[in-house]
Amino acid sequence: xxxxxxxxxxxxxxHFEDTIARDRRIEPRDWMPPKYRSNMVRQIAQHAHSEIxxxxxxxxxxxxxxxxxxxxxxxAKVQDEAGHGMYLxxxxxxxxxxRADLTRALIESRQKYxxxxxxxxxxxxxxxxxxxxxxxxxxxxxxxxxxxxxGPYARAMIRICKEESFHQRQGYELLMTMxxxxxxQRDMVQDAVDRTWWPSLMMFGPPDAxxxxxxxxxxxxxxxxxxxxxxQRFVDMTVPQAERLGVTLPDPDLRWNEERxxxxxxxxxxxELKAVIAGNGPCNAQRLARRRAAHDEGAxxxxxxxxxxxxxxxxxRQNPSSERSRLTAGxxxx
Amino acid sequence: xxxxxGWPLYEVFLRGxxxxxHVHVGSLHAADAEMALHHARDLYTRRNEGVSIWVVRASDxxxxxxxxxxxxFKPSGDKVYRHPTxxxxxxxxxxx
Numbered sequence: 001x002x003x004x005x006x007x008x009x010x011x012x013x014x015h016f017e018d019t020i021a022r023d024r025r026i027e028p029r030d031w032m033p034p035k036y037r038s039n040m041v042r043q044i045a046q047h048a049h050s051e052i053x054x055x056x057x058x059x060x061x062x063x064x065x066x067x068x069x070x071x072x073x074x075x076a077k078v079q080d081e082a083g084h085g086m087y088l089x090x091x092x093x094x095x096x097x098x099r100a101d102l103t104r105a106l107i108e109s110r111q112k113y114x115x116x117x118x119x120x121x122x123x124x125x126x127x128x129x130x131x132x133x134x135x136x137x138x139x140x141x142x143x144x145x146x147x148x149x150x151g152p153y154a155r156a157m158i159r160i161c162k163e164e165s166f167h168q169r170q171g172y173e174l175l176m177t178m179x180x181x182x183x184x185q186r187d188m189v190q191d192a193v194d195r196t197w198w199p200s201l202m203m204f205g206p207p208d209a210x211x212x213x214x215x216x217x218x219x220x221x222x223x224x225x226x227x228x229x230x231x232q233r234f235v236d237m238t239v240p241q242a243e244r245l246g247v248t249l250p251d252p253d254l255r256w257n258e259e260r261x262x263x264x265x266x267x268x269x270x271x272e273l274k275a276v277i278a279g280n281g282p283c284n285a286q287r288l289a290r291r292r293a294a295h296d297e298g299a300x301x302x303x304x305x306x307x308x309x310x311x312x313x314x315x316x317r318q319n320p321s322s323e324r325s326r327l328t329a330g331x332x333x334x
Numbered sequence: 335x336x337x338x339x340g341w342p343l344y345e346v347f348l349r350g351x352x353x354x355x356h357v358h359v360g361s362l363h364a365a366d367a368e369m370a371l372h373h374a375r376d377l378y379t380r381r382n383e384g385v386s387i388w389v390v391r392a393s394d395x396x397x398x399x400x401x402x403x404x405x406x407f408k409p410s411g412d413k414v415y416r417h418p419t420x421x422x423x424x425x426x427x428x429x430x
Contacts, residue, residue, distance in 0.1 A: 029399065029400045090360045155360075156360070163381075302341065305369060306340055308365065
């Protein structure tokens with residue numbers, strides 16, 4: 001080898017850009033532009049927070065599920081949402097973020113979560129509609145993220161998308177069951193659809209013209225489609241499902257456009273989205289208060305577990321033969 | 335850290351089924367190794383994704399640095415004779 005090669009910032013940036021251009025993944029210990037890192041942390045954290053807060057609207061119904069079957073399903077679903085939050089916090093930590101800081105940022109309202117979870121789930125039909133529309137919209141958003149340029153995020157998204165499919169299907173099946181029931185049950189479904197349709201279109205974020213970061217995010221492979229493209233895809237997928245279900249989507253302008261090959265739909269109330277994001281949705285305060293309470297009420301568990309671990313550690317040091325062998329047995333024949 | 339109760343970070347490796355290597359799947363926080371195993375089971379094997387789990391304290395892992403990528407992996411770069419395609423064998427030689 002000759003003289004030590006100098007690695008300048010420009011070289012590193014060129015290598016990063018080259019990796020992106022070849023559609024290869026950026027991995028945790030790679031050099032990356034500070035703005036890529038901070039954008040990624042913000043996006044992943046916001047996504048993780050959404051999963052965690054997203055447990056609340058449906059979690060409310062676990063104790064009042066109409067049957068043991070529905071209760072087991074709902075419990076599994078809410079458990080998955082917690083799991084998704086954990087996968088994502090884990091991905092954020094590979095970028096140097098600290099889990100405790102992220103939790104604090106959420107409960108102190110310094111980081112956002114998806115606006116959709118600031119709406120209430122008023123009846124059991126909401127459980128079905130959340131699965132069908134909210135998780136359906138989430139799938140639309142998330143499938144392209146399986147190809148995110150940041151490796152750990154892309155891998156977390158692959159796991160999440162596999163599990164979301166169950167969420168959407170259980171919701172649709174629940175609604176089909178209710179639609180076969182009484183008129184009262186059908187009305188409950190229609191009411192939940194009426195309340196959830198527009199907020200679920202807002203899940204894709206502001207219109208492209210109003211989304212200044214989209215271009216940079218697309219260039220970096222952080223985002224693969226624009227907000228409006230994904231929103232259109234969701235509408236196109238959902239209309240036939242609504243017809244099959246026998247519900248009406250609450251939009252008088254919704255109709256097939258032969259020329260475009262897509263459904264046209266009416267204007268979204270962006271002022272409502274802004275208000276909800278700004279903290280003025282129906283449940284913002286309640287959601288954060290609940291998350292804060294869970295964090296505070298869990299403090300003694302975190303402390304006790306740590307004290308127990310320290311005690312076990314000391315005992316093991318004093319008497320090594322008492323060490324549990326089963327923990328290490330599995331790893332001994334690597 | 336202290337706010338989280340100081341639970342350290344563990345990396346999780348799963349054997350998907352018999353006959354396969356353990357593969358890294360993510361990380362989690364736990365007070366000790368035993369709790370990390372239980373959390374890993376709850377978090378990463380809710381749908382029978384694994385038959386065996388390893389957890390390792392993240393701070394115990396030593397990794398190569400991507401900054402040294404070229405020099406570190408260079409020794410194998412120029413040893414084409416380690417690959418079977420390096421050798422010319424006539425087409426009429428069977429089973430090789």
